[in-house]
Amino acid sequence: MIDTASLRAAGTSPAAIAHHYDLSDEFFALWLGSDLVYSCALWDAVPGESLADAQRRKLDFFATELHVRGGRVLDIGCGWGALLNHFVGSHGVTGGVGLTLSQAQAAFARQRRVPDVDFRVESWIDHQPDSPYDAISCIEATEHLASDTLSADEKVDVYRAFFHRCAEWLRDDGRLGLQLICLDNVGHEGSRAGRGATSELIRVDIFPESMPASLSELVLGWETAFQLERFLDHHDHYVRTFRAWGLAYRDADARARMLVGDRTARTFARYLAAGETLFRLREDSLYRVVLKKRPRPKVWAASLRPSDLGASIDSAAGRLRSGASAPAVQSHYDVSNDFYGLWLGQTMMYTSGMWSSADDTPADLDSANRRKIDFFAARVVPSPGAVVLDVGCGWGGNLRRLVEHHAVRAAIGLTLSPAQQQWVCEQPIPGAEVRLEDWNDHDADGRYDALLSYGAFEHFARDGTTRVERVNAYRRFFARCFEWLKPDGRIGLETIAHDDAPDTASPLGRGPLGDVVLNIFPESICPHLSELVLGFEPYFEVELLRSDAADFARTCRLWHLALRAHEARAIALVGAETVQRFRRYLVSSEIQFRTRGLTNYRVVLQRRPSLRW
């Protein structure tokens, strides 16, 4: 673990903080508004909302997501104290601590006289809580944890230390709410040099010694101690926020120049325009993230550093076939179409259903499967007349619905299972073709509008591989996706992933519950979140990321119940031993989803304008 002196040297210095935040409270209030909330607002879908209302909605969002009522809250990077003031005044927070390095902010916050809240000029590095917190918020402060001189590895070390401390300070099951400015279409190296005048303005004149993270660096930082509860990509909300700040600033121009002088006033005007542009181009993104402390820290065989990964991927190397072999895949999916028909239901979908509201019938798996397909189609498939690829198309349930209900013009499905291909041949889908083909062998430059892949990613890297090998395997897949898709093409991806479960290569990585699943899917392995993000990050922007373990737990239970109901027929089809193996794997999977050893990530990705290397 990194030592205190190195942490202090890594972050933004108090002098650099003062350079920005101690400028003049009145100056900031001119354009932030009187409550001085200096971070991205959460806007209503309807235009015309006031900035103050949108800022209040953001604070309400975090209060709700962090379940703060009746609890004590630590706000790291508390600014002028608006968040804690609102949490105590409107959300039943009983007290807490706000940390800032800015003397001016702390002085202003104290004047609010928030009951039982202590605003301190103190670094998180020096913080020692009197008692555990129920929740921690950190709203756009991670940008000050690591300065722009650090390498990606050094940044990750700092983030790991930060999240480790946050976990120590939280009670069991406590939550951490983050609002993060992240590097998006511009990567770590690109952000440090040669990004032009806009970047220079922000790095040198506005926020010296500060640096946004790449999402993967933060995930590597939090993944040991925290599981993901909520993730929102809100870069468009920052476009609106910067616009609102810019408009207010324009109205207050004369007063601004009087307060800070012509030169500084001019610099800020340029910064507000630049900020809007950066988010519009998605050079930077804004993510709202809610994390929950894991019951026990996740155990790794070895820690992963960004520099362990190669500098680039030769997409032709995708033909290395780093995933499960065709015979291994067939050993599972070719058991018997009639057997799977007994318990998968009408849709023959062998992935998680989706239940989104209390009105959705819990035991109705067919509707839940259709709801999932429709959810992805609405976000990924441009209508009408799209050309779509389904990687790991199973028995064609997704293709059938895309063609019949989402006006898809042409669809190609890839599978390695002859039994699945035969099933679709027997019940043809107009406009859709299912090929017995490995994705490594698929050639289709720039042809597809959209790509869907549910429950196939688990077969793209092999059991027994290192984390670096897995990430490189995933990168080869996403490199191919980048080639296959049209410029604005999107991916809808669903994959089971290790959540609280330790790295399978670690001493604690296996047990009877894990083994039964690994044995029924030979040569296959689920990713950890960091590996998934590191895989897509060079090629794709993330638009949606959900962790939906409960949906898959319920799906496993419904499969299990259906298999029980048809047990005699199942045994007649495949034998008692196979039925027993499947039953045990379904029970184990349900339990692992319920205990969050595993989760089910749903991801929507958009192709980057160009590769991020």
Place this chain on the structure above:
Amino acid sequence: MTDMERLVQAAIVKVCGIDVARIDPTAQLADIGVDSLAAAEVLVELEIQLNKQLPVDVLRQLDQVETVRDIAAQLDAALQNGPSTV
């Protein structure tokens, strides 16, 4: 044996195919061949029969469930306040 202990015993017989005579309420599950996977199967079997959902903490501690009596006690507690299952 309590009614719940008898239910648990029957579930172990059904799931694991173990002779009922070997399943004493205080017998160590590990000694009679019930590992954490089998314990999971037994709990899910009982959840289905009773239409109740066990708290997730019980499922997280499958390695620490030692006897039939332990499982029965957790089910009794869940029956008091657990929500019904799917």
